[in-house]
Amino acid sequence: MKENKVQATAPKTQPFGKEAFEKAENTTIRWLGNSGLFMNSHGTCIMIDPVLIGFDMPLLIDMPITPQDVPHLDSILITHSDNDHFSRETCKALNEVCDTYHTTNYVAELMTEEQINGGCGHDIYDTFDIGHIHVKLTPADHAWQNELKDQNRVFQFEDCCGFYINTPEGSIWVIGDSRLLDEQLHMPIPDAILFDFSDQSWHIGLDNAIKLANAYPDTNLILSHWGSVDAPEMEAFNGDPKSLEGRVVNPERIHILAPGEAFELRRINEN
Numbered sequence: 001m002k003e004n005k006v007q008a009t010a011p012k013t014q015p016f017g018k019e020a021f022e023k024a025e026n027t028t029i030r031w032l033g034n035s036g037l038f039m040n041s042h043g044t045c046i047m048i049d050p051v052l053i054g055f056d057m058p059l060l061i062d063m064p065i066t067p068q069d070v071p072h073l074d075s076i077l078i079t080h081s082d083n084d085h086f087s088r089e090t091c092k093a094l095n096e097v098c099d100t101y102h103t104t105n106y107v108a109e110l111m112t113e114e115q116i117n118g119g120c121g122h123d124i125y126d127t128f129d130i131g132h133i134h135v136k137l138t139p140a141d142h143a144w145q146n147e148l149k150d151q152n153r154v155f156q157f158e159d160c161c162g163f164y165i166n167t168p169e170g171s172i173w174v175i176g177d178s179r180l181l182d183e184q185l186h187m188p189i190p191d192a193i194l195f196d197f198s199d200q201s202w203h204i205g206l207d208n209a210i211k212l213a214n215a216y217p218d219t220n221l222i223l224s225h226w227g228s229v230d231a232p233e234m235e236a237f238n239g240d241p242k243s244l245e246g247r248v249v250n251p252e253r254i255h256i257l258a259p260g261e262a263f264e265l266r267r268i269n270e271n
Helices: 088-093 105-113 206-215
Strands: 027-031 037-041 044-048 073-077 098-104 119-122 127-130 133-139 161-167 170-174 192-196 220-224 262-264
Touching (some): 098 105, 098 127
Parallel strands (some): 073 098, 098 119
Antiparallel strands (some): 133 161, 161 170
């Protein structure tokens, strides 16, 4: 008899509303579940890979906010085309309140097809500004579709990306879904990483996730791609924070946030 696998589940959702979008004197980050992120930096508001509605798999969490409760976004950033990152339904629902979308050239083409206005496509290493927030695209290796048979498109390395984001209070690196790349071990030291530790062949893998974490021994690790999707047989959704115990240097920097919980971004070294 097959034993049912028990998934690690994120803490109970902490809903937020319009108050989280107001002008502030700091930079606050909120995990949106799975790989989504919301940032308010001095009133400039962006979301990265938000999947607030329309996902095609059952969830273990409640969403901390719905599109109708979002008053305004300066931008949405999308790392790649997988539907647990690029939610067409979410992006369409937010189109009237979102000024711009930044992503890879391929995903920008998909946005045009979906009649999502404001999509800006970029090459890897491109930079752009959203108000006072400075963003650089970083490489990601996640062209898993090329292993499938009968694909009508060859996916390119540059179809996926990460985002290295600088704010007045510090930097956060959203790596995106990616196998480990050598250059990812030699980045300018970020103050925080949205940390995927999925033990899956087209993700970073647990051992390599720990290698990455220990390459930046003081960087805050905001755990992502775990505890959100009810899919016990899919490794990509089955990260368990307990697997990091005893293996990550300075474990106090591991942050197991609830969806919607606020995290104040600060520089890890003020000198």
